[in-house]
Amino acid sequence: MTTATQKPEVSTFAGNFQGYAQSQPAEIDEEISRVGPGTPAGEYLRRFWHPVHLTDDLGELPKAITILGEELVLFRYGDGTKIGLVHKYCPHRRASLEYGKCETRGIRCCYHGWLFAPDGEILEAPAEDSTARAVEMVKERTRLGAYPVIEYRGLIFAYMGPSDKQPDFPIYDAFEHEGMTSAPYKAPYTCNWIQVQDAIMDPTHTTFLHSQNSHPQFSEGMMASGQLKFYERHENHFLGTSTRRIGDNAWVRLNELILPNFTQAGSAYAADGTEQRYFGRSCFTRWVVPVDDENTMVYAWANFGDRWDPHEYNTREGHEKMEQGEVLDRTPEEKQRYPADSEAVEGMGAISTHKGENLMPTDRGISLYRRRVRKAIRDLANDNIEPPQPKTFEGHSVRTYGQDTVLTMPAIEGRDDGEYLMSIGAAVMDMQFDHEDWCDENRDTSIIAKLKEIEANGIG
Numbered sequence: 001m002t003t004a005t006q007k008p009e010v011s012t013f014a015g016n017f018q019g020y021a022q023s024q025p026a027e028i029d030e031e032i033s034r035v036g037p038g039t040p041a042g043e044y045l046r047r048f049w050h051p052v053h054l055t056d057d058l059g060e061l062p063k064a065i066t067i068l069g070e071e072l073v074l075f076r077y078g079d080g081t082k083i084g085l086v087h088k089y090c091p092h093r094r095a096s097l098e099y100g101k102c103e104t105r106g107i108r109c110c111y112h113g114w115l116f117a118p119d120g121e122i123l124e125a126p127a128e129d130s131t132a133r134a135v136e137m138v139k140e141r142t143r144l145g146a147y148p149v150i151e152y153r154g155l156i157f158a159y160m161g162p163s164d165k166q167p168d169f170p171i172y173d174a175f176e177h178e179g180m181t182s183a184p185y186k187a188p189y190t191c192n193w194i195q196v197q198d199a200i201m202d203p204t205h206t207t208f209l210h211s212q213n214s215h216p217q218f219s220e221g222m223m224a225s226g227q228l229k230f231y232e233r234h235e236n237h238f239l240g241t242s243t244r245r246i247g248d249n250a251w252v253r254l255n256e257l258i259l260p261n262f263t264q265a266g267s268a269y270a271a272d273g274t275e276q277r278y279f280g281r282s283c284f285t286r287w288v289v290p291v292d293d294e295n296t297m298v299y300a301w302a303n304f305g306d307r308w309d310p311h312e313y314n315t316r317e318g319h320e321k322m323e324q325g326e327v328l329d330r331t332p333e334e335k336q337r338y339p340a341d342s343e344a345v346e347g348m349g350a351i352s353t354h355k356g357e358n359l360m361p362t363d364r365g366i367s368l369y370r371r372r373v374r375k376a377i378r379d380l381a382n383d384n385i386e387p388p389q390p391k392t393f394e395g396h397s398v399r400t401y402g403q404d405t406v407l408t409m410p411a412i413e414g415r416d417d418g419e420y421l422m423s424i425g426a427a428v429m430d431m432q433f434d435h436e437d438w439c440d441e442n443r444d445t446s447i448i449a450k451l452k453e454i455e456a457n458g459i460g
Helices: 040-045 133-141 193-201 204-212 316-324 332-337 341-346 361-383 417-433 440-457
Strands: 049-054 063-067 070-077 082-087 122-124 149-152 155-159 181-189 227-233 237-246 249-258 262-264 277-281 284-292 295-304 403-408
Touching (some): 040 361, 049 063, 049 070, 049 181, 063 284, 181 316, 181 341, 193 249, 193 284, 193 341, 227 417, 249 361, 284 316, 332 341, 403 417
Antiparallel strands (some): 070 082, 149 155, 181 295, 227 237, 237 249, 249 403, 262 284, 277 403, 284 295
16 A cells, blocks of 8 residues: 555666657558459459359358458359359349349349349349330349359359459469369458468468467477578569478478469478478468458368378368468467467458558568559559469469478588578579479479489589
């Protein structure tokens, strides 16, 4: 108890406290964060195909969803195998088509029975005289907003941009591989898409968030820090390598981003740097999809097989741990003791105040890709320059590199091992770049053979 003659104890820490001077919040980077219709980033994102739902989550009833800030409804029609995607509100009296009826030719509004084709054409207005001029006029000038969709391997993709700018649906080399089993999954994040996506171009966070902070959430080898190198290719393809020393082995792990939101990495559990591995592929093939400005949904395939992760992780819990390091449903105390990606990125706030960041050399991958996103947004907004689509080579699939390679290449006495590891990582990547235009059938076989040659012969 403090009496009139007693003074409260004051901290004796002789620090330079600057809380008051920094009490005003930094600003949001509006240009790359806002994704709704008509926003610069929203227009940019609408030039690409995005996954918007899991096939198995769409039953016989319509499903209301939000993507890029738009309220939409997914539905099945025809024999139940065809899928449509339309704006949520009927253009007659704005009733929600979430309560519509799925029919052979499309979706029928529950309120007055208007029937819409999958492309939004008004097929019927049954309460009206079909021969009346008013009905003819509304059919001529009015459509329900609708978007094309593609169902592929358990994911439903949509294109939400101008119809005359619709690109081909991109086929990536990671979609089909002999010996690979894939399972679709989704993971929600209650924050802006940029802070979710940033993590893929931040190899350093694996060492700390996923390893040293609480316990190894993936393999123990990831606790070791690596030599970092970042690459930008074809205006929209970004790679970040981390080359670690694990005993006599050099472990080259690669994270990957193809703009605007396609991501891959190495395996989550199969590689720890202790055993040789040649072009082991990504544990997931993944898209970071903005729901709205403050919510994001990841849609992905988890990949399993000899070059991916073990089949034993092909469970819901395994998918969630691959995605973010821990299961999604945890108590607040568990999240504090064992934070994973969701805690790191959601803890920044609904929309991170990017202008208060202090980016460092280890953040170069983030700086590179954000700069390119910003340029593409401005090129489209100011000069009507369409953003580059994922690059293909002479009709082949889009090349990807998310992977682990572990070569037995011991440290050399008298040579700086950090520099040596950096040169190993660079040699591995340069060799793979040399195979970009190879045909799908021969590319991986040749890459694996060349990696073994690097291991056997060494590098200068």
